[in-house]
Amino acid sequence: MKKINIALLGLGNVGRGVWTILKSNREEVMKRSGYEVNVSKILVRDIGKERGINVPKELLTTDFNDILKDDSIKIIIEVMGGMEPAREYMIKCMEKRKHIVTANKMLLATEGDELFKKADDMGLMFQYEASVAGGIPIIQGINESLTANKVEEMYGIINGTTNYILTKMELEGLNFEEALKGAQDMGYAEVDPTSDIEGYDAQYKLAILSSLAFGTKVDVNSVYREGITSVKSIDIKYAKEFGKVIKLLAIVKDRNGKVEMRVHPTMIPKNHPLANVYDSFNSILIKGNAVGDLMFYGRGAGELPTGSAVVSDMITILKNDVNSENYNHVVKNNLWDKKFRDIRGVESKYYIRIRVLDMPGVLGEVTSIFGEYDISLGAVIQKISKKSEKEVDLVLVTHTCREAQIINTIDDIYELKSVKKIKSIMRIEDFE
Amino acid sequence: MKKINIALLGLGNVGRGVWTILKSNREEVMKRSGYEVNVSKILVRDIGKERGINVPKELLTTDFNDILKDDSIKIIIEVMGGMEPAREYMIKCMEKRKHIVTANKMLLATEGDELFKKADDMGLMFQYEASVAGGIPIIQGINESLTANKVEEMYGIINGTTNYILTKMELEGLNFEEALKGAQDMGYAEVDPTSDIEGYDAQYKLAILSSLAFGTKVDVNSVYREGITSVKSIDIKYAKEFGKVIKLLAIVKDRNGKVEMRVHPTMIPKNHPLANVYDSFNSILIKGNAVGDLMFYGRGAGELPTGSAVVSDMITILKNDVNSENYNHVVKNNLWDKKFRDIRGVESKYYIRIRVLDMPGVLGEVTSIFGEYDISLGAVIQKISKKSEKEVDLVLVTHTCREAQIINTIDDIYELKSVKKIKSIMRIEDFE
Ligand SMILES: NC(=O)c1ccc[n+]([C@@H]2O[C@H](COP(=O)([O-])OP(=O)(O)OC[C@H]3O[C@@H](n4cnc5c(N)ncnc54)[C@H](OP(=O)(O)O)[C@@H]3O)[C@@H](O)[C@H]2O)c1
Ligand SMILES: NC(=O)c1ccc[n+]([C@@H]2O[C@H](COP(=O)([O-])OP(=O)(O)OC[C@H]3O[C@@H](n4cnc5c(N)ncnc54)[C@H](OP(=O)(O)O)[C@@H]3O)[C@@H](O)[C@H]2O)c1
Numbered sequence: 001m002k003k004i005n006i007a008l009l010g011l012g013n014v015g016r017g018v019w020t021i022l023k024s025n026r027e028e029v030m031k032r033s034g035y036e037v038n039v040s041k042i043l044v045r046d047i048g049k050e051r052g053i054n055v056p057k058e059l060l061t062t063d064f065n066d067i068l069k070d071d072s073i074k075i076i077i078e079v080m081g082g083m084e085p086a087r088e089y090m091i092k093c094m095e096k097r098k099h100i101v102t103a104n105k106m107l108l109a110t111e112g113d114e115l116f117k118k119a120d121d122m123g124l125m126f127q128y129e130a131s132v133a134g135g136i137p138i139i140q141g142i143n144e145s146l147t148a149n150k151v152e153e154m155y156g157i158i159n160g161t162t163n164y165i166l167t168k169m170e171l172e173g174l175n176f177e178e179a180l181k182g183a184q185d186m187g188y189a190e191v192d193p194t195s196d197i198e199g200y201d202a203q204y205k206l207a208i209l210s211s212l213a214f215g216t217k218v219d220v221n222s223v224y225r226e227g228i229t230s231v232k233s234i235d236i237k238y239a240k241e242f243g244k245v246i247k248l249l250a251i252v253k254d255r256n257g258k259v260e261m262r263v264h265p266t267m268i269p270k271n272h273p274l275a276n277v278y279d280s281f282n283s284i285l286i287k288g289n290a291v292g293d294l295m296f297y298g299r300g301a302g303e304l305p306t307g308s309a310v311v312s313d314m315i316t317i318l319k320n321d322v323n324s325e326n327y328n329h330v331v332k333n334n335l336w337d338k339k340f341r342d343i344r345g346v347e348s349k350y351y352i353r354i355r356v357l358d359m360p361g362v363l364g365e366v367t368s369i370f371g372e373y374d375i376s377l378g379a380v381i382q383k384i385s386k387k388s389e390k391e392v393d394l395v396l397v398t399h400t401c402r403e404a405q406i407i408n409t410i411d412d413i414y415e416l417k418s419v420k421k422i423k424s425i426m427r428i429e430d431f432e
Numbered sequence: 433m434k435k436i437n438i439a440l441l442g443l444g445n446v447g448r449g450v451w452t453i454l455k456s457n458r459e460e461v462m463k464r465s466g467y468e469v470n471v472s473k474i475l476v477r478d479i480g481k482e483r484g485i486n487v488p489k490e491l492l493t494t495d496f497n498d499i500l501k502d503d504s505i506k507i508i509i510e511v512m513g514g515m516e517p518a519r520e521y522m523i524k525c526m527e528k529r530k531h532i533v534t535a536n537k538m539l540l541a542t543e544g545d546e547l548f549k550k551a552d553d554m555g556l557m558f559q560y561e562a563s564v565a566g567g568i569p570i571i572q573g574i575n576e577s578l579t580a581n582k583v584e585e586m587y588g589i590i591n592g593t594t595n596y597i598l599t600k601m602e603l604e605g606l607n608f609e610e611a612l613k614g615a616q617d618m619g620y621a622e623v624d625p626t627s628d629i630e631g632y633d634a635q636y637k638l639a640i641l642s643s644l645a646f647g648t649k650v651d652v653n654s655v656y657r658e659g660i661t662s663v664k665s666i667d668i669k670y671a672k673e674f675g676k677v678i679k680l681l682a683i684v685k686d687r688n689g690k691v692e693m694r695v696h697p698t699m700i701p702k703n704h705p706l707a708n709v710y711d712s713f714n715s716i717l718i719k720g721n722a723v724g725d726l727m728f729y730g731r732g733a734g735e736l737p738t739g740s741a742v743v744s745d746m747i748t749i750l751k752n753d754v755n756s757e758n759y760n761h762v763v764k765n766n767l768w769d770k771k772f773r774d775i776r777g778v779e780s781k782y783y784i785r786i787r788v789l790d791m792p793g794v795l796g797e798v799t800s801i802f803g804e805y806d807i808s809l810g811a812v813i814q815k816i817s818k819k820s821e822k823e824v825d826l827v828l829v830t831h832t833c834r835e836a837q838i839i840n841t842i843d844d845i846y847e848l849k850s851v852k853k854i855k856s857i858m859r860i861e862d863f864e
Pocket of ligand 2: 443444476478481494510535536562733734
């Protein structure tokens with residue numbers, strides 16, 4: 001049996017998962033890769049830390065040079081996260097002809113170019129399945145299995161924490177704060193949950209997926225982003241009345257060569273497969289012009305599912321000839337020059353909830369402004385007010401229009417004396 | 433731009449799809465593979481046939497030697513189907529150092545060994561994504577993305593025709609014959625539908641998937657098989673009463689190293705993702721010991737979806753170095769020596785519908801036989817008979833027991849004078 005030495009950068013959640021899988025599925029890894037895999041070194045910050053797994057102390061190091069300078073180490077598993085020094089370490093390792101497996105979505109979404117290029121230049125393999133949707137093989141799917149397609153649309157639930165929160169709100173009637181607290185107690189959400197609940201995490205992942213699907217460079221900032229902090233229980237209830245549920249959706253559409261990319265809470269039909277993705281599960285639906293609708297569903301995070309993707313990536317490297325320089329699997333993000341569409345150019349249906357004074361004529365005033373901007377309405381609900389209430393909710397659902405029209409409409413509506421507040425604006429996706 | 437010559441064996445449904453994709457997605461194929469792909473020759477039986485697509489006549493040939501002896505042809509796309517001469521042609525092409533893409537499930541399920549071995553010996557790539565579940569990248573999924581896992585269970589809806597028929601029966605109340613007729617009118621079912629409705633097609637596919645997932649040789653005959661011809665509308669109605677639907681499920685379970693493989697109509701909970709896979713869609717759920725639950729969903733057949741898998745396979749070959757001999761991607765089906773479990777050893781819950789004489793004491797007689805064989809019952813329904821009827825249906829649902837127990841029970845029940853007929857026995861899967 002051939003032997004190979006590898007090193008881990010990081011031994012946190014994902015690192016632990018990788019270690020556990022290498023031990024418990026040792027025989028699988030060995031037979032499928034054709035190699036006996038030996039972890040030579042593991043980089044950490046704190047050697048003394050209690051890690052809850054049985055890793056020989058002598059493997060741990062805080063000195064990156066122990067790994068970099070060891071020529072017997074052929075593959076680097078980067079699971080430390082963050083921008084620096086992760087970026088610098090990977091570049092240096094590639095210069096020493098070490099193949100890379102990484103789970104680092106933030107780094108890939110922002111500085112991926114440099115890393116891909118280095119791998120390509122050096123003839124090395126660079127694998128990053130775990131960076132999007134944890135255990136779901138979506139990178140491999142786009143990169144190897146859908147290559148015969150023009151990708152036309154992509155819809156993803158790619159952040160487990162927010163899907164868990166929205167699930168609790170929908171099924172158990174919790175409000176956002178309660179659901180967030182629950183997610184934190186379950187260990188799904190970080191102490192600082194900003195990256196998840198404000199949609200940054202999904203934004204990174206969508207940038208990576210788009211870049212792959214369209215073979216083009218994607219500036220992460222051209223992905224429009226809204227988080228779920230403004231999703232109210234009452235909107236979930238109204239959604240239900242329209243036969244819809246609310247999900248944080250990452251959406252990409254190629255409309256005649258113009259690509260729109262956006263992450264925001266979205267109302268989708270209850271009977272759509274994505275509507276039934278609950279808890280911390282992830283799911284991604286891709287429409288290709290040859291394959292049609294294709295959906296992937298599974299665990300988007302967690303030690304073992306993420307570790308599964310990392311270890312499978314490592315096996316893929318081993319199944320190629322580790323000493324060859326003929327890899328052609330590194331993402332090419334310079335195949336097409338795509339134009340991106342600003343959020344104002346996006347077409348969608350909209351759900352709008354407005355707090356108005358409960359007096360005659362208000363409905364007419366509001367709806368006539370929609371008319372002025374050529375927006376037709378699909379439904380209007382006015383909640384019958386209790387005698388004591390002076391304000392009521394007006395809920396409107398539009399037909400398809402451009403976001404710019406909505407923005408103008410809302411501006412004008414705000415001018416109305418009878419309008420107290422625009423409580424909610426949410427895009428609706430019917431997948432048509 | 434590098435150039436490559438390929439040849440097609442066959443220009444039927446899948447061949448047409450491949451041709452169409454190579455034309456319409458020419459730029460995608462070129463940029464992603466790095467090659468300008470030229471179809472040099474296409475083998476058919478009848479050159480004069482009207483094919484509904486615009487293929488230059490001079491590409492067509494009925495002489496296999498035109499392809500075999502052309503050393504400029506590096507990749508063969510086998511989409512002719514059948515056992516011979518497909519097998520012989522692929523072997524001969526590999527001897528001439530041509531890489532293979534095939535969609536031929538029947539051949540792979542029965543004679544796959546010889547083909548895989550030849551590819552391995554010759555250092556060639558042998559791709560067959562389209563052979564199972566059309567456009568769904570399940571082969572790649574198991575073969576490359578789940579390699580870090582022990583596969584514990586697999587559940588698949590992998591035959592589109594039968595799923596279409598069962599959908600029509602469930603949602604539109606058609607009986608089997610009406611639904612089959614509809615499937616034939618839609619072009620989903622062949623004039624001779626035996627392979628689909630008797631479960632042979634699913635049996636082939638399951639044999640291929642099991643062999644991959646467990647890295648072991650699988651005799652297709654060790655996959656237990658029942659088709660859907662015995663599924664009655666009344667059973668679908670009863671299923672509904674229990675919150676269940678009926679699907680033709682391909683099931684694999686590894687129980688402590690003993691593998692059971694079976695294809696049969698199965699009652700599954702209505703709220704399970706697989707229960708909501710409708711029409712001719714396919715879906716496969718895999719449980720890996722690291723990744724957890726992972727599901728794939730998409731089009732399991734059709735010109736373009738199947739062509740998508742074939743063309744993507746070809747691109748994968750091109751992304752490797754076509755002149756290298758260092759591929760390690762051919763399935764290894766000699767990694768493990770698995771034991772297989774006979775259907776009698778399978779554990780399941782069962783739904784049983786018995787036609788009995790409507791007289792006192794029958795229910796007690798029947799249920800006491802279940803007791804004798806240590807089978808506990810979860811539910812019993814006796815349909816209140818109309819005055820005029822002398823016979824009634826008795827519906828029983830068991831707790832988990834061994835198939836052998838059920839077989840013995842049924843034998844004894846048949847002995848009862850009051851029992852006219854066992855109308856239906858169906859396995860129930862709760863995914864627990
Ligand atoms: N968690 C998931 O489910 C998941 C899913 C998909 C992708 N990812 C990605 O995987 C990566 C790792 O995530 P994680 O959750 O495992 O992170 P984590 O639990 O915070 O672990 C990070 C590890 O890296 C080490 N480390 C960090 N900075 C270091 C430095 N400068 N020098 C040396 N060691 C350093 C830490 O050492 P100490 O232990 O000594 O502090 C720790 O072991 C991230 O890029 C994340 O986005 C995570
Ligand atoms: N159809 C699907 O959706 C689908 C999905 C997945 C996998 N597959 C698999 O793909 C393969 C092809 O299926 P298909 O539906 O495309 O079959 P098909 O429509 O029957 O086409 C078969 C083609 O092969 C040619 N051919 C057959 N025997 C030949 C021989 N002895 N010599 C020369 N040419 C021969 C035929 O030539 P003529 O045209 O001159 O008769 C025809 O063009 C099968 O293995 C099938 O199981 C099909």
